[in-house]
Amino acid sequence: DIQLTQSPSFLSASVGDRVTITCRASQGVSSDLAWYQQKPGKAPKLLIYAASTLQSGVPSRFSGSGSGTELTLTISRLQPEDFATYYCQQLNKRPYTFGQGTKLEI
Amino acid sequence: QVQLQESGPGLVRPSQTLSLTCIVSGGSISNDGYYWTWIRQYPGKGLEWIGYIYYSGTTYYNPSLKSRLSMSVDTSKTHFSLKLSSVTAADTAMYYCARYDFGHGMDVWGQGTTVTVSS
Numbered sequence: 001d002i003q004l005t006q007s008p009s010f011l012s013a014s015v016g017d018r019v020t021i022t023c024r025a026s027q028g029v030s031s032d033l034a035w036y037q038q039k040p041g042k043a044p045k046l047l048i049y050a051a052s053t054l055q056s057g058v059p060s061r062f063s064g065s066g067s068g069t070e071l072t073l074t075i076s077r078l079q080p081e082d083f084a085t086y087y088c089q090q091l092n093k094r095p096y097t098f099g100q101g102t103k104l105e106i
Numbered sequence: 107q108v109q110l111q112e113s114g115p116g117l118v119r120p121s122q123t124l125s126l127t128c129i130v131s132g133g134s135i136s137n138d139g140y141y142w143t144w145i146r147q148y149p150g151k152g153l154e155w156i157g158y159i160y161y162s163g164t165t166y167y168n169p170s171l172k173s174r175l176s177m178s179v180d181t182s183k184t185h186f187s188l189k190l191s192s193v194t195a196a197d198t199a200m201y202y203c204a205r206y207d208f209g210h211g212m213d214v215w216g217q218g219t220t221v222t223v224s225s
Contacts, residue, residue, distance in 0.1 A: 034211030043202055043215035044153070055213065087153060091209065095168040098153040 002026055002090050006099035013078055013104060021073045021102045023088035028068045032092035035064055035073045038101075039084045048073065049091075075104075108133035110203050110216035118197075118223050124190040128203030128216055135183040136161040141206040142179065142186045146199040147218070154199075158206055159186055193223045 003026035013019050023033065031051035036044035046055045048064040051071055061076045075082055083106055088099040114126035128142070135142060144156040157167040159177040167175045171190065179186040190197060200220050204212035 032209070036212075043204075043218055044212070045215070046211045046213045049207075049211040049213075050209065053210075055211075085151065089153075089155075089211065091211065094166055095157075095170070096155045098155065101151055101153075 001095055002029060002093055002097050004088055004090055004097055004099035006086075006088060006102045009100065009102060011102055011104050012106070014106065015078055015080055017078045018074065018076045019078060019104065020075075021086055021088075021104075023071045023073070023099050025069045025071075025090060027093075029071075029090040029092035031067045031071075032090060033064075033066075033071050034089045034091060035062075036087045036089065037082075037084045038087065044087060047086075078104075108205060108214050110205065110214055112201060112203050112216045112219040114201070114219055114221065116220055116222060118193050118221060119225055120194055120223055121192055124188075124193050124197065124221060124223075126188045126201055126203075126219065126221070127185050128187070129185045131184075135179060135186065139208050141208060143204045143206045143212060144177070144188050145202045145204055145212070147202065148199050156188070195223050197221070198223045 005024045007022050033051045035048040038044040047058050052064045063074045085101045085103045087101050109131045111129045118124045141158040143158040159165045174191045176189040200218045202218045203216045205214040207213045
C-alpha cells in the first residue's frame with residue numbers, strides 16, 4: 001500500500017495567515033491526489049482533486065500543487081471557518097489510502 | 107443533488123457480521139463513472155478506505171479486509187450495502203458511504219454511522 005505522511009500533524013495559525021500542508025507519498029502518485037476538510041462531527045468534504053483542481057463551490061483561497069511524492073495544500077488568508085482537520089488521499093493505486101491528518105487550530 | 111444516508115445497527119457482538127446499507131437519493135446509482143464506496147474512521151480519527159462497488163456489481167475490496175468483506179448493490183439501484191464478518195473490537199469505527207467520482211475523489215458523503223463492536 002502507498003503510505004501518505006502529512007506534515008505538520010498540528011498547525012497553529014491565525015485568521016488572515018497563509019498556511020501550507022504537505023503530503024508525502026511512499027511512492028509516486030502522479031497527480032492522483034485529493035484533499036479533504038473535516039470539521040468535528042461531520043463527514044470529510046472534498047476540496048481539491050487531481051492535486052490542483054478546486055472542487056465546485058470551494059473558495060479560491062484553497063489551492064493544491066505538486067506531483068509525484070510531494071504534494072501541498074495551501075490556504076491563503078485563513079478564515080475562521082477554515083479551522084478544521086485536513087486529509088490527503090491518493091487515488092493512484094488501490095487501496096486508496098489517506099494521510100493521518102493535519103489539525104489546523106487557532 | 108445526490109444525498110447518501112447510512113443505516114445499520116450501532117452495536118455488533120464480537121464474531122458476528124456487521125451489515126450496513128447506504129440509501130442513495132436525488133440521483134441514480136447506475137450513472138456511469140461513479141463508484142459507490144465505503145470508508146471508515148477510527149476513534150483516533152484515522153481514515154481507512156474499505157472498498158467500492160460499481161452499479162454493475164463489480165467490486166474492489168481493500169486487501170486488508172477482503173477475506174471478511176462483501177458488498178452488493180440492490181437490483182432497483184437505490185441502495186448499496188456492506189457486510190463485514192467476524193468482527194472484533196478493531197472494527198469499531200464511524201462508517202461512511204461515499205460516491206467516488208473516478209479520478210476526482212469522494213465528492214458526496216453520507217453523514218456516517220457509528221458502529222461499536224462489544225459484547
